[in-house]
Amino acid sequence: MPTDRSPTRIQKKNRATILEAALEVFSNHGFRGATVDQIAKAAGLSKPNLLYYFPSKEAIFTELLSGLLDTWLDPLRALDPDGDPLEEILAYVQRKLQMSRDFPRESRLFANEIVQGAPRMLDSLSKDLKPLLEEKSALITQWMDAGKLNRTHSKHLLFSIWSLTQHYADFDVQVRTLMEDEDPFDSAPQHLELMFRRLLAPDHIAG
Amino acid sequence: MPTDRSPTRIQKKNRATILEAALEVFSNHGFRGATVDQIAKAAGLSKPNLLYYFPSKEAIFTELLSGLLDTWLDPLRALDPDGDPLEEILAYVQRKLQMSRDFPRESRLFANEIVQGAPRMLDSLSKDLKPLLEEKSALITQWMDAGKLNRTHSKHLLFSIWSLTQHYADFDVQVRTLMEDEDPFDSAPQHLELMFRRLLAPDHIAG
DNA sequence: TCCTGATTTGACCAACTGGTCAAACTCACG
DNA sequence: CGTGAGTTTGACCAGTTGGTCAAATCAGGA
Known part of the structure; x- marks a missing residue:
């Protein structure tokens, strides 16, 4: 799990990549219809690697939602x-x-x-x-x-x-x-x- | 599986009950988000019994769709x-x-x-x-x-x-x-x- | 009543899914 | 370089899900 310290270059890039992939997958299939594997694949990561950056599917979803609502x-x-x-x-x-x-x-x-x-x-x-x-x-x-x-x-x-x-x-x-x-x-x-x-x-x- | 003969009283009732339950569940959760068990429970039937009347989850869904589009x-x-x-x-x-x-x-x-x-x-x-x-x-x-x-x-x-x-x-x-x-x-x-x-x-x- | 087809179900299965873990690998920095 | 933190992964697990099946039960006409 990434530490609390300021995010590394890799962390920044991968978290952004994951959220972009999650937007793609969640918007097409809804929360239940999307799978973590789909998101990982769309992000070009393995599933455990993706779950190294976010604690759960739910966490990805809620972070995505709250991040986007503002600009929306x-x-x-x-x-x-x-x-x-x-x-x-x-x-x-x-x-x-x-x-x-x-x-x-x-x-x-x-x-x-x-x-x-x-x-x-x-x-x-x-x-x-x-x-x-x-x-x-x-x-x-x-x-x-x-x-x-x-x-x-x-x-x-x-x-x-x-x-x-x-x-x-x-x-x-x-x-x-x-x-x-x-x-x-x-x-x-x-x-x-x-x-x-x-x-x-x-x-x-x-x- | 029900035969091709004209539907019995029970068949008519149960198929209608299932479609009503399916409407409730599918409309709240979408196709992927709904489970056959949920539908069966909402219809008051066991899962195998439900699948005695419809060959698959997909079949319930498509029959529901085409049946409703007309009146819609x-x-x-x-x-x-x-x-x-x-x-x-x-x-x-x-x-x-x-x-x-x-x-x-x-x-x-x-x-x-x-x-x-x-x-x-x-x-x-x-x-x-x-x-x-x-x-x-x-x-x-x-x-x-x-x-x-x-x-x-x-x-x-x-x-x-x-x-x-x-x-x-x-x-x-x-x-x-x-x-x-x-x-x-x-x-x-x-x-x-x-x-x-x-x-x-x-x-x-x-x- | 009895018999046959219709109906119902408990037990089961294989595939999938979210998530874990220890081991391996990589990178930045002293 | 070497080393320790940061990163990646294959193997794995338990729970869920769609669907099957043989056996049990039920309904209704002869």
């Missing part, structure tokens, strides 16, 4: 109270859509976990996500009170943004099967822009 | 070319939302499978879902051509409906964690109605 929520944190409300939200939508295109494995990792009841994530949801949602949905409600946005249920609005954008990562196989000829990510930005602009633009200055 | 797509089939376009689509949205409330296990069963690449469903997607999507998205495009609906990408529109409505079943744990005090299904219908009405209403007769 960055776009929402970036919602700026001082920006133009409509443009802030539209930009958030596009940023989230970009993340579905660029980091689909992260999205599927969370999706897998939550669909199955989030047994290893409920804490993070209440502790990290909930306060952030409360803060930002309050901000959005303020914007609506000020007449800068058409009035909607601000929490459902955020759920809608998550749902619509992550759909393109989580259900990628289905979307691509049904859109053979066209890359979904070519037309999705326009579609979502239109959708949220018409929903939120005050007094119908819709695009 | 009924609301889309019901989209009526002769109805009022906007009301037809809004009604479809509400029907789908109802299904998320009333049959969340079915929704999660499909979600689990598709997030993991739909290894056992790709055929059904191309063979059953694709033609239906083509038919209905063509219908919607016609409606838009006729000026009955605001113009959008009709396939993305259908993806959006699926995504938004099924989100309340698939991500139920997350939604409820973040909405402690309120039942999501109380306010979701209004929210989605507003969303699609504003998106689709021609010349802005928005609600």
Whole structure:
């Protein structure tokens, strides 16, 4: 087992390699569906060697989750109270859509976990996500009170943004099967822009 | 093994019981995460007895999938070319939302499978879902051509409906964690109605 | 009632899975 | 170089899992 001392070059490299491999495997098969052997193979290590760096399969998974959740929520944190409300939200939508295109494995990792009841994530949801949602949905409600946005249920609005954008990562196989000829990510930005602009633009200055 | 003859009373009952139990277990844990023992226990049968009615775990799963996909797509089939376009689509949205409330296990069963690449469903997607999507998205495009609906990408529109409505079943744990005090299904219908009405209403007769 | 096919089960098996361990090997540094 | 800590691995283990099988039990028509 690696000591408590500052990590060696090898430790740093191998832990990173393992987490990358784990992301690949866990996002494709879920926690239960993934095997330590699969992860080890994907990382180019033997199973005992992998377990030299992490005490258990569960430990890999939870470290991966908590490490990724933070960056996953960055776009929402970036919602700026001082920006133009409509443009802030539209930009958030596009940023989230970009993340579905660029980091689909992260999205599927969370999706897998939550669909199955989030047994290893409920804490993070209440502790990290909930306060952030409360803060930002309050901000959005303020914007609506000020007449800068058409009035909607601000929490459902955020759920809608998550749902619509992550759909393109989580259900990628289905979307691509049904859109053979066209890359979904070519037309999705326009579609979502239109959708949220018409929903939120005050007094119908819709695009 | 049951013979090819017409099923006995016991066969009918037990096969139905098993499929119900399998839905419960598979929707909560995914294919790999579910065990035959779990299903047998949930069905109140011994494992060998369960395997007397189905040849394998895989067979239970595929029969369950194909049996449910049909009814799952009924609301889309019901989209009526002769109805009022906007009301037809809004009604479809509400029907789908109802299904998320009333049959969340079915929704999660499909979600689990598709997030993991739909290894056992790709055929059904191309063979059953694709033609239906083509038919209905063509219908919607016609409606838009006729000026009955605001113009959008009709396939993305259908993806959006699926995504938004099924989100309340698939991500139920997350939604409820973040909405402690309120039942999501109380306010979701209004929210989605507003969303699609504003998106689709021609010349802005928005609600 | 009796008999035959349908149903149920305890015991079992081979493959897989997460994890352990002692021995071997490698690397950086004095 | 040599040496001790850091790293890697083959062999192994116990628990789980999907599935089999022969024997036991049950149901219903003649």
